[in-house]
Amino acid sequence: MNKINVFLMALCAFVLVACNKTEETHAAKVDATQVSTPEVANAAKTEDNNTAIARVCSDPKMPELAKKHNCTVCHELEKNCVGPSWQSVASKYKGADKYTFIDKTNGNREYSLHEGLIKKVSKGGSDVWGTMPMPANDPAGKKQSEIKELVDYILALAK
Numbered sequence: 001m002n003k004i005n006v007f008l009m010a011l012c013a014f015v016l017v018a019c020n021k022t023e024e025t026h027a028a029k030v031d032a033t034q035v036s037t038p039e040v041a042n043a044a045k046t047e048d049n050n051t052a053i054a055r056v057c058s059d060p061k062m063p064e065l066a067k068k069h070n071c072t073v074c075h076e077l078e079k080n081c082v083g084p085s086w087q088s089v090a091s092k093y094k095g096a097d098k099y100t101f102i103d104k105t106n107g108n109r110e111y112s113l114h115e116g117l118i119k120k121v122s123k124g125g126s127d128v129w130g131t132m133p134m135p136a137n138d139p140a141g142k143k144q145s146e147i148k149e150l151v152d153y154i155l156a157l158a159k
C-alpha cells in the first residue's frame with residue numbers, strides 16, 4: 001500500500017469520526033429557533049436556546065417523575081411548548097389501541113399503544129406532531145419502568 005492510500009484512509013476515518021460526533025451532539029440538542037411554537041422561537045432570537053426553552057416550558061403542575069426525567073424542559077400539561085401538551089397527546093390517542101413507531105433506519109413498526117409510546121419516549125423521534133424531534137429519553141433502556149409510569153400518567157389525562 002503506498003503512502004497516498006494510507007493518507008486517504010486516515011482522512012476517511014477522520015471524516016467518519018467527525019461526522020458521527022456532530023450527529024450525536026445534534027440528536028441531543030434542541031434548536032429553539034426551529035421550534036414550531038412561536039413563543040419559544042421568538043424567545044430564542046434574543047436569548048440562548050436553553051433559557052428560551054426553560055422560560056417558556058415551566059409548568060409547576062407537572063408530576064415529580066416528569067421533573068426528575070427532564071420532560072418538563074419541553075412539555076407542559078395543557079399548553080404546547082417545545083413538544084405537544086400532554087393533554088393533547090392523551091386526546092390524540094384516546095380510544096386507540098395501536099401505535100406505529102416511525103423508524104427511518106429500520107422501518108416503521110406497529111406496537112400496542114402503551115408499548116409504542118414507551119418505545120417513542122425511550123428512543124425519541126419526530127414526524128408525529130411536526131418535524132421537531134424528541135431526543136431519546138432512555139437510549140440504554142435503564143429506566144423503562146419509570147418511562148412506563150410516565151406514559152400511563154399521560155394517557156390517563158384523556159377526558
Ligand code: HEC
Nearest residue numbers: 069070071074083125126127128129130132133134137150
Ligand atoms: C427536548 C425536548 C423534549 C423532551 C426533553 C421530552 N420531549 Fe416528549 N416530545 C418532544 C417533541 C418535539 C415531541 C413531538 C415528536 C413528534 O412529532 O413525533 C414529543 C412527543 C412526546 C409524546 C407523544 C409521542 C407521539 O408519537 O405522539 C410523548 C408521549 C412524550 N413526548 C413524552 C415525553 C416524556 C415522558 C418525556 C420525559 C421522559 C419527554 N417527552 C421529554 C420533545 C421533548
